[in-house]
Amino acid sequence: MNPVDVADYAEHAKATLAGDVLGYLDGGSGAEWTLRENTAAYRRIRLRPRVLVDVGSVDTAVDLLGSSLAAPLGVAPMAYHALVHPEAELATVKATGAAGALFVASMFASTGLVRMAQAATGPLWMQLYWLRDRGALLELVGRVEQAGYRALVLTVDAPKVARRARDLRSGFTLPPHVRAVNLDAELMAASHVAEAGVSAIERHSRERFDPTITWSDLGWLRERTRLPLVLKGILAGEDARLAAENGVDAVVVSNHGGRQLDGVPAAVDALAEVVDAVAGRLPVLVDGGVRRGTDVLKALALGAATVLVGRPVLWGLAHSGAAGAEHVLRLLREELEEAMALCGRPTTVEVDRSVLG
Ligand SMILES: Cc1cc2nc3c(=O)[nH]c(=O)nc-3n(C[C@H](O)[C@H](O)[C@H](O)COP(=O)(O)O)c2cc1C
Numbered sequence: 568m569n570p571v572d573v574a575d576y577a578e579h580a581k582a583t584l585a586g587d588v589l590g591y592l593d594g595g596s597g598a599e600w601t602l603r604e605n606t607a608a609y610r611r612i613r614l615r616p617r618v619l620v621d622v623g624s625v626d627t628a629v630d631l632l633g634s635s636l637a638a639p640l641g642v643a644p645m646a647y648h649a650l651v652h653p654e655a656e657l658a659t660v661k662a663t664g665a666a667g668a669l670f671v672a673s674m675f676a677s678t679g680l681v682r683m684a685q686a687a688t689g690p691l692w693m694q695l696y697w698l699r700d701r702g703a704l705l706e707l708v709g710r711v712e713q714a715g716y717r718a719l720v721l722t723v724d725a726p727k728v729a730r731r732a733r734d735l736r737s738g739f740t741l742p743p744h745v746r747a748v749n750l751d752a753e754l755m756a757a758s759h760v761a762e763a764g765v766s767a768i769e770r771h772s773r774e775r776f777d778p779t780i781t782w783s784d785l786g787w788l789r790e791r792t793r794l795p796l797v798l799k800g801i802l803a804g805e806d807a808r809l810a811a812e813n814g815v816d817a818v819v820v821s822n823h824g825g826r827q828l829d830g831v832p833a834a835v836d837a838l839a840e841v842v843d844a845v846a847g848r849l850p851v852l853v854d855g856g857v858r859r860g861t862d863v864l865k866a867l868a869l870g871a872a873t874v875l876v877g878r879p880v881l882w883g884l885a886h887s888g889a890a891g892a893e894h895v896l897r898l899l900r901e902e903l904e905e906a907m908a909l910c911g912r913p914t915t916v917e918v919d920r921s922v923l924g
């Protein structure tokens with residue numbers, strides 16, 4: 568059966584991927600309460616359409632940090648696309664460009680950052696974790712700048728990677744052919760060895776991520792790069808205000824897809840607080856639980872500038888490579904277009920909180 572919505576791709580992934588890979592992809596931390604909330608919260612938000620509006624043509628385009636996107640959609644940074652398809656990030660980068668969306672590469676991408684840049688036909692950002700070895704961090708930033716990436720996304724919700732029961736139960740480790748090729752060999756090695764009670768992925772963070780960084784360290788990075796700096800993993804209005812005061816260019820409201828602190832609200836439920844706190848000083852993106860075009864519309868209505876999509880893109884990639892990933896993004900865009908028409912809001916600038924019931 569040909570998939571007709573994201574749920575079909577999710578089902579296909581569940582039926583076909585190896586158990587440990589599926590667990591790493593679909594799983595969350597703790598009791599997975601936040602993971603479930605991310606999708607459940609969208610189902611609780613209702614739409615409030617206006618009628619007899621000319622919706623003969625609907626335009627989903629937005630501008631974001633100097634780039635224009637055909638739709639307010641991006642691919643969230645996700646490690647190791649090679650886990651689900653041999654073409655890995657090359658396929659997802661191409662798919663994203665074809666769909667007119669933004670691609671955020673993970674620091675743990677399984678494809679070289681220059682090869683990703685060469686395959687890109689749209690805007691490309693790079694996600695970073697702050698490494699204890701600042702020399703290695705800066706060296707990577709230099710290569711990212713050189714390759715033409717347009718922004719750095721610093722993930723701030725993972726001073727350490729949280730315990731994820733599915734990975735511990737399955738003993739998940741990376742197969743030998745899947746590597747974080749943009750990082751040094753020593754760092755990569757940790758991800759291939761599981762220890763009792765610590766998953767291979769957890770070891771990355773324990774050994775290499777710097778859990779001591781604070782707001783005062785951001786200036787150090789700011790001074791050393793000309794790229795816009797985006798913080799990913801903001802859930803509190805106070806932190807969003809601090810971001811604006813510390814020269815950050817955008818924030819992503821995110822709970823890491825329910826993979827970090829379990830018990831925090833769904834990303835969409837934290838969105839309004841952050842949007843209100845920044846009061847237009849910076850664009851606010853959101854990710855977590857977006858599975859339908861109506862979810863994108865709800866996030867836009869609450870003030871999101873763009874929505875990032877995580878797991879659905881990997882489900883599409885697992886299903887049929889670049890074609891599947893592109894179809895997932897196109898489905899979301901088409902569903903958004905339909906929802907905008909049926910809500911009587913033919914352009915994204917007309918989407919505000921009055922869309923919500
Ligand atoms: C398999 C997987 C790998 C991820 N890897 C990263 C990563 O390397 N860096 C990061 O900042 N976030 C990472 N995330 C979190 C995503 O960027 C994003 O916040 C989350 O997946 C959004 O939720 P969704 O999957 O419900 O759309 C990962 C998520 C998944 C599912």
Ligand SMILES: CC(C)CC(=O)C(=O)O
Pocket residue numbers: 646675728768771772823826
């Ligand atoms: C390699 C990991 C740190 C990637 C990640 O952020 C995740 O699995 O959620």
